Amino acid sequence: MGNPKPPSKMFLDIVEELKSLIKEEGIQTGGKIPSERELSERLQAGRSTIREALRSLELLGLIETRRGEGTFLADFRKHQLVEVLAAFIMQQPESVLDVQNTRRMHETAAISAVCASDASRALPVWASLLMKIETEGAILREDIIREMVVASDNRLSLKIWFLLKQYSRVRFDEMTSVQENQVVKKLLTNLLIGDEVTTLEAYFEWIELVEGERGERIE
Amino acid sequence: MGNPKPPSKMFLDIVEELKSLIKEEGIQTGGKIPSERELSERLQAGRSTIREALRSLELLGLIETRRGEGTFLADFRKHQLVEVLAAFIMQQPESVLDVQNTRRMHETAAISAVCASDASRALPVWASLLMKIETEGAILREDIIREMVVASDNRLSLKIWFLLKQYSRVRFDEMTSVQENQVVKKLLTNLLIGDEVTTLEAYFEWIELVEGERGERIE
DNA sequence: TTTAAAGAGTGGTCTGACCACTCTTTACTA
DNA sequence: TAGTAAAGAGTGGTCAGACCACTCTTTAAA
Known part of the structure; x- marks a missing residue:
């Protein structure tokens, strides 16, 4: 040594x-x-x-x-370091799955945190998102997740999430489909009442829908 | 623009x-x-x-x-970039709490992953750790957590955890106290049978013990 | 055949020289 | 006197050339 x-x-x-x-x-x-x-x-x-x-x-x-x-x-x-770093890291195909799982880890933790915090749940953003789905018939995928991570009030986690998001297979820059809307509404309404279990359930249904059969659940 | x-x-x-x-x-x-x-x-x-x-x-x-x-x-x-990066980032005092919470996020996710995986639970390391507590009366705090994160089989998460660990207030380089041993044994035995809820409960009891009243729960 | 020396190639470091740019000071002009 | 233009000092950006220390291969000698 x-x-x-x-x-x-x-x-x-x-x-x-x-x-x-x-x-x-x-x-x-x-x-x-x-x-x-x-x-x-x-x-x-x-x-x-x-x-x-x-x-x-x-x-x-x-x-x-x-x-x-x-x-x-x-x-x-x-930090623009992420771009440089990630471009190199992502050359390693075996890390794609890790990225996926880690990203979901941060997302589920954010959801749990929001559900557990009265203040976070009371944020007007959730109602806005629901409204938007109703009126416009769709919503940007990223908006939902991002707001939850933001609401979890952990800048570091948010930073990491942003990084992972960029190299995720999930098309966060796309709008939700009609099918997704149902799940997302379930997610948001349960989040509003603070039902962590059901909210997470909806979340898992959603990513299952979006990511398909590929990848593995983190738990 | x-x-x-x-x-x-x-x-x-x-x-x-x-x-x-x-x-x-x-x-x-x-x-x-x-x-x-x-x-x-x-x-x-x-x-x-x-x-x-x-x-x-x-x-x-x-x-x-x-x-x-x-x-x-x-x-x-x-990549040892994390050390360099972290040293600068951690100069921002407001991020200490975020580091703490994010670290716990990765730890709980690792525990959940291990509990859910028969293969991970079957690893001989858990019995070894238990044995060590019995025979030596104490164990390095880091060893337990690290093995769980390693067993969760997510290199990226492991990497992030190593980084966060360094800048955590928790003294991972210390041995467990007699009081902690009880909680750790509860953690490991429940992990062995795959009881996620009880394992997490033991984990929270443990960090409560180690971190004291400071900080906040991530959920 | 074995061994030792020489050479080529490579990263590590330093020096000194310009260039382009920003900011301050100075000097000149109206 | 007030305003403006020029000069200067300081700074990062880049380059060229020179050694040094080290590794590996080739060559020459024992």
């Missing part, structure tokens, strides 16, 4: 040092990070090495650079 | 081109990527620019470089 720690990977050390530096200097979101040339001196490394570390963090969406101005600590909520 | 798309961000273009190149040439996991000097010529860019792109992908864990040998397409399962 004794890792001899070969001298390589200096740019990774720089990343670490940058983390410390940001913490020590208390740089806030949107705050300015020392210039590349200054970092080069302070961290005892060539500018190109500093840049390799900074570019890495930029790709992760953790910092933002503006030519002529400087480098700034980014709001991590802007 | 019309993004004039300023010419900047060439290293991002390189990342894109690399993705295409990998796809076109059908480079498999573990396969070799052209050398930096060759990429520099083919993509019409300086070697340092190429390196900035490559280093970014390396931080993401998408490629692996070996000095003297070359650059290789990595198995994404190794």
